[in-house]
Amino acid sequence: MKKIGSGTYRLANPVDITAQEAIVGKIEKEGPLGKYFTNYSEDEYFGEETFEKAESRMQKEVLNRVLEQSKASPKPIDFVFAGDLLNQCIGSNYSIRDLNMQFFGLYGACSTMAEAITLACMAIDGGFAERSIAMTSSHFCSAERQFRFPLEYGSQRPPAAQWTVTGSGCLLLETGKVGSGCPKVTEICPGAICDMGISDQNNMGAAMAAAAELTIKRFLDDTKSSPEDYDLIVTGDLGHIGHSILVELLAKDNIQAGSNFDDCGKMIFDKNSQDTHSGGSGCGCSATVLAGYILPEMKKGTLKNVLFIATGALMSPVSTLQNESIPGIAHLIHITA
């Protein structure tokens, strides 16, 4: 590992992403990336009795598929890094409780997928692990009742509101194998908390945009690279409004966000035909777009050089009621084909 600039880390040996799986719900399947999501359920309960158990079920599904693929090598999986949006991260805790795997529970809100990948890469590049799992999930129904209102209320949603993605993504990360042809993590840039004073929990994209700006700017400065060097610079779940704010903020830094800038929350739903307002959100948003679309496209060679910046809003319903603003965070992963 080599530290570059103020806080970017170039891995000594790129970490291979040797397996990736995504699962989504019905409306994600109906969205623009639907054809990439081969694993989905029409039933929002995923065969379980509650939305929370459904969330764990999704994680179990993608984890089992990844574990199945991991059997191609006899090496054990050293660590699992996982977390989710549910209070006390029960989505993750219950999905892996029967597996007897050494586990690190994370909470990074919707930035959790990038946080998990970052820590898995640090464990692997630092020599502590040969193979690690990074996983997260979110569920529209469990998130609505936990963060906003029970669905039965039929609450009106303002235009800035985002739609929590029902889905889960899981990656297997391994020490680099020459010629394996897998996408590789080459650099990581962990995020710092950034609070712009925004307190509207129906406008999370705005609250997270400055955190994304902070991390993207840091990474570009540290690596002395420019946006044109990448095929795709994709944030996690800023949505339409947050993405516009990010573009404006970057312009003030003299960073021109061109057509290679996108956002998983914008990509996963169709703004015109799906009633999802400012776009997708939730840990599962960036995780499923990464595992279901971006990484498979990198394997095909369509995308070669990607910056993945998952963004998280670190408030709670209690902090919002106590008039606190919403702190944001964004962790960046540089992936090359």
Place this chain on the structure above:
Amino acid sequence: MKKIGSGTYRLANPVDITAQEAIVGKIEKEGPLGKYFTNYSEDEYFGEETFEKAESRMQKEVLNRVLEQSKASPKPIDFVFAGDLLNQCIGSNYSIRDLNMQFFGLYGACSTMAEAITLACMAIDGGFAERSIAMTSSHFCSAERQFRFPLEYGSQRPPAAQWTVTGSGCLLLETGKVGSGCPKVTEICPGAICDMGISDQNNMGAAMAAAAELTIKRFLDDTKSSPEDYDLIVTGDLGHIGHSILVELLAKDNIQAGSNFDDCGKMIFDKNSQDTHSGGSGCGCSATVLAGYILPEMKKGTLKNVLFIATGALMSPVSTLQNESIPGIAHLIHITA
């Protein structure tokens, strides 16, 4: 780093704990370790308006004290690893939001202090960081209303219930400096989830005991050491009942838990004079006992060789209502003077 056995990691260079700070509330100050807790508040709000903000305030206090000591060296602090019991970990998110430090949010329930130390050591030993912070907190009043009932109800507590410690602990971990005289982390053994089917959320110690057994047995097997090799083998917050169960479980493994076995939850309150039932619990329990008592005693030379095993119960009030059992986890840190 050298992996030993099934999952213990011996650091290539022991990581120094160069600063540690604890803060506690009134009844912790009145307990058996009171004379060690020089930093405390009679006011359960710690000067803030709500219990949640009080929890963040405690973290800010210990963090600022550690940062003050860190100025002895001009090196920057690379990462903060922190988490707490509050939904969405707002205790930690709000305590560090103004510091512009690269941050990893964790959720390991009451095992969070050991999880944070483990990941900080991995980051340092793996070459990603020279200095990192590990921090956590809990607050009796915020935990009661979040996990059980608002205090205003005056609910009766069963004998197996534990008393969430009001307190916060913070450590500064650094790459080893020869002759610095600080306690050093030499080995780590991350935990796996263990679920014994216990579903009584007023008996957390019982739910976590098997996780502690699993990790302690793994570590002793991996290192081919025996309990007599250590001055103190201290679990996080099993309390009186959980500790007795752990002793029984270890006896079945032919591990005799002698007088060097103890538990932070047993140590922090006086069973006879303080109405705390089965003992202390919460992330702040093991964090304050470690930072306030164990590490200072190691600096004095009273304790030389310590296994610190923080234990976490990974359920939520929602999972309990949905008839789920309580998964436990325990991460082990080997510290030598």
